Amino acid sequence: MATTSEDDAPCDERRRPLVVPGLWLLGALCLLCLASLVIGAGEVGPLASLATLAGHPLGAAAASDEARFVILELRGPRTLIGLAVGAALGVAGALLQTVARNPLAEPGLLGVSAGSAFAIALALVLGASAATLRVSVAQLGALAGCAGVLAAGRLSALGQDPVRLVLTGAVLSGLLGALTSLLLMMDQRAADEIRFWLVGSLAGRRLSDLQAILPSLSLAAVITLSIARPLSALALGERVAVGLGHHPSRVRLLAIAVVALLVGAATAVAGPIAFVGLVVPFAARALAGPDIRRTLWLALLLGPIVVIAADIVARLAVRPSELSLGVITALIGAPVLVAVVRSRRLPSL
Structure with a gap:
């Protein structure tokens, strides 16, 4: 009798290499990332930015100093944070689904992001100011939002109806909002301190913000590697x-x-960035097949691609002002959501 192994997979999936799509x-x-460093809503254009990156700044010393400041202090941290945020949201979405x-399970649709924003708002009202404290509070809010929606799904028929589960998450998101x-x-x-969280944006972020979340991202990476095979x-x-x-049960709790x-x-x-x-x-x-281990590797690349591309569009759409990142990701994600819901047969996971 043939035995079943967790490594067993459809032949076409096993023969589908990830090297080519991964390299692309x-x-x-x-x-x-290069475009994010050289393109912006301000006066420092692509040519001046490229020249500064190449070590041959254009124009007067004041203009060169301005270009260097914009790249190193504004666009550089913004790009690095975009990488981290995109990877985090992409992997989180794959795990939650x-x-x-x-x-259809998605942190923004199921109230997970709204739980984080509400927890941050509550902490700020109570006087919290440290960046590391805000991260911890946001994670507790995300955990509460995730547990609430999943518990509702297990207490009713929501678990068998993807659309109803999303509607439950929308109700929770609206309430928390x-x-x-x-x-x-x-x-x-x-209100002044949290306004940018409510719209979702990478503008004005500093390297200290990235440093505050690195321990959480590192811990999440270690746990993800340990549960990818059981998942x-x-x-x-x-x-x-x-x-x-x-x-x-233990694997689900860790996830x-x-x-x-x-x-x-x-x-x-x-801030809360949906979709x-x-x-x-x-x-x-679509590229890797249903195996969660292959999906996670590609999500690490696709997440930053979506976030950074959306951030570049947000800078250019209404120059010299900027749109919020959350608006652009919603414009990208809403058609995908409609396409999945309207499909004759929702993919099973």
């Missing part, structure tokens, strides 16, 4: 996973903890 995505990401067994607005109306100082086994069914020596770490960190530094966690896993599965 890596090349696209490098080009986008796998745990919920729902292709209303509570956040109420808190901000009560405290003008908190792949869970896709074959709980009985198979148990037979292979895994503990499904939810990783989602909270990633979404909380991303929300704390860039990245939906678009990235959707595209990654």
Whole structure:
């Protein structure tokens, strides 16, 4: 009798190499990072930026100093944070969809990001100011939002209906958004400090913000590597996973903890950015197949690509002003959501 192994996969999926799409995505990401450094809404244009990066600044000394400041102090940190936020949201979306067994599960749609924003608003109203504290509070809010929606799905028929689960998440997001607005109306100082979180943006971020979330991202990476193999086994069914020596409940709890770490960190530094966690896993599965291990590797590249590309568009759309990053990702993600919902048969995870 043939035995079932967690490494068993459809032949076409095993023969589909990730090297070629991975190299294409890596090349696209490098080009986008360069574009992020040289393109902006300000007066420092691409030619001056490229010359400064090459070590041959153009124009007077004052103009050269301005170009160097814009690249090193504004666009550089913004690009690095975009890399971190995109990777975090892409991986979090893939993990959340796998745990919920729902292709529509996305941190922004299920209230996870709204939970983080509400927790930050509450902390600011109570007097919190340290960046590391905000990250921890945001992660607790993300954990509460994720647990709330998944618990609702298990207490009713929501778990079998992807669309109803998303509607439940929308209700939770709306409630948390209303509570956040109420808190901000009560405290003008908190309103001024948290305004950029509510719209989602990379503008004005500093390297210290990135340093504050690096420990969380590192811990999430370690846990993700440890549960990627059991999650792949869970896709074959709980009985198979148990037979292979895994503990499904423990794996799910760890996956939810990783989602909270990633979404909380991303929300704390860039605000609630919707649809990245939906678009990235959707595209990654199209390239890599349903295996979560392959999906996660591609999500690490696709997430930053989506976020940085959207951020560049946000800078150029209404120059010399900027749109919020959340608006651009919504314009990208909404058609994807509609396409998935309107499909005759939602993909099973």
